[in-house]
Amino acid sequence: MEYGVATTQGSEEIDRGLALAAEEMAAKAGVKPPYDEMQAPDGSVRPHFAVLARRLAALGPGELDERQRTLERFFLLQGITFTVYGAESSTERIIPTDLLPRIIPADEWARIETGLVQRLQALNLFLADIYGERMILKDGVVPRELVLGAPSYRREMQGLYVPHQAYANVCGSDLIRQEDGEYAVLEDNLRVPSGVSYMLANREASKRTFPGTFRLAGVRQIDRYPDLLLSTLRSMAEWRPNPQVVVLTPGVYNSAYYEHAYLARLMGAPLVEGRDLVVHDNMVYMRTTSGLRRIDVIYRRVDDDFVDPLTFRRDSSLGVPGLFNAYRAGTVVMCNAPGTGVADDKAVYAYVPEIIRYYLGEEPILPNIETFLCREPAQLSHVLANLDKLVVKAVGASGGYGMLIGPHASIAQREEFAQAIKVDPDNYIAQPTIQLSTAPCLIDGEVEARHVDLRPFILSGEKITVTPGALTRVALRKGSLVVNSSQGGGSKDTWVLAGPGDDLS
């Protein structure tokens, strides 16, 4: 049972392969069991989980199931669903939600929080440098061609003023917990990260399901997220007296549409589509019932490529013609800034610890997963020699494509991949196979351990804030390590406990 870089993206076959091989792998010597969030290796319950364990012990057999069904009805009624399009008709499914919360003690959270702030600070400085003086490239800390050749690098952003140097206003980093209990960053999502509405909806759900336990545990509140998001966005247009903020969505058929509408509603900001906006004389307006109204800040949930057909993809109808020019002219702010993807590129990821040292002169608080870059000859030979132990991933690909999970691949598959790597080494990275921690989940009425990861949300504008909560994604199938909602993954609430110095909000 091991884990490569497959948490965020992985095909079903890969997943099934992992699940089948789980026991076989565990039997092999040298494989450490995963870290369990609730149970210590000696079988005792970790102290911060005690409050939940007591509640679970007190519940009758059918009760948990009953609560799960209540929760699912609540989600269906609220329309917290995604649509599955079929040949005849389309059906709506709720996002699988597990009602047992994952609990994080205050001291662990404090470390995560400072680590995330440090990381985003450095990444924002990195972006400002890359699109400005490029000192880090001149100093040879990060290879020039790695950055300037990345598909997510946007030369249009060169020399463009970004307030507070806050490029990634909303960031959702994926953390995992290794066998020794140490948190590590698997991926930084700096483009248009989603999932925050599930974090908030899961909280609503767990408050209903375990009201008493919730109170007893002393959980820090997350309901101020929309508030904080709004003030972060407003802080990006401080020169305007009362900046008009809008949320730009690709539209109702986007899988994250629910989230766009949810955030717009809770912020009190209009939810606009590209066709609602007009650019005239480098000013952006929205079409209202009483004519055109100027807007100042666009929280865009549309990918870089689609925001402006005049600047980026011409065939896009989701964006607004002329928007990027208005942005360059400084009359409107886009959040996140275009081109942030270059800082969460899979190859640049390997340099993040160096980036932190370079800009902040500090040691990284949250470690990376060890990553080998095939572009470096020494690392390439290590990768080729250890293909049976590593997970290899194509830099430009996502969705589980172009990935090799060494321990489960056939000799022929490894041979094929070795050839591909030799032909285009720049395009590949490799990581060791790692366990994900497990947490108790409700599966068919029974409490069982399932693998989880952690996605906290970090806001950066005038200042950087981390919301004391997160989306915990769960691989609901036994032994599976794939937590994507499209691949049988679900999510659960995350309780961050208040420490002596924290107030609950």
Next chain:
Amino acid sequence: MMLARVADSLYWIGRYVERAEHVARLADVMLTATLDRAETAAQVARIALSAVGDATPEKIATPFESARALTLDRMDGSSVVSSLALARENARQVRDQITSETWERLNLVHLRLSGAVAARSFNDGSSAFLHDIIADLHLFKGAADATMSHGEGWRFLLLGAHLERAQLIGRLLEVCFGRGVERLDHPTLTAVLRMSCALEPYLRVYTADVRARPILEFLLLNPEFPRSIRFSTDEIEAHLSVLARHTEAVHTGPGRLAGRLKARLQYADMAEIERDGSHVFLEGVLADCGAIHSAVYDAFVAYPLEMRLPA
């Protein structure tokens, strides 16, 4: 101030919900009439099906199947299930503009109709099923009234609902009374009152004297009954006069048309209407409703940008 697209969606939610309620009621009355004499049942079925536009002899002969199609046929754009799917789709697009309470009611009735059990529920007890749908739609309207701010968005919702209602009742009256007051028997006239949800309020005003002329008068000109055309045109005018206040006063189009229509009904005289033929009057009302719809679009939604750009 609200997005033009949002106003458009709210307006259509109002229209679709009103249409769904009306069609559900027609289906229900049509089914109830099958318990009457065969001629009455056929007459009622003809009126109900004509009022939604499609009365073939086969459909009239099979009222149960026709009622089921009016309710559940997804291929029929004006069926209850289609209207509510469209209403909900519009609501999804403006999910940030309507309250959760309002959304939940609409989502719930949509789920009830589109679920796998809908056809079975209809077959098991069509009247109870339709009754529940209509009650759910009343809850939706109640939730909108009780929880949404009575501002611009709410007014667009009601504008759509009343414009649709005036047109639906207008069409029903045209079918029943347009070509001179036909010889409709007593049970059929009662069924017409039921189709407009007007039986009890009518009896209160005219007692049990169920005749064609007072029915026409009641559904056209009664100032208090919420489904009379007079009442709807009062509402349309009231909402439009406030909506126009939010906009710059460059377009008085829809407000003027609504005011004229309101006056036309306010000062109408039953004897005059009968002298000219009620179909003339009804056609005029329906044409005005269509003109108001276009004028609303021109003023609030699909206005030319050149007119609105800052100087």
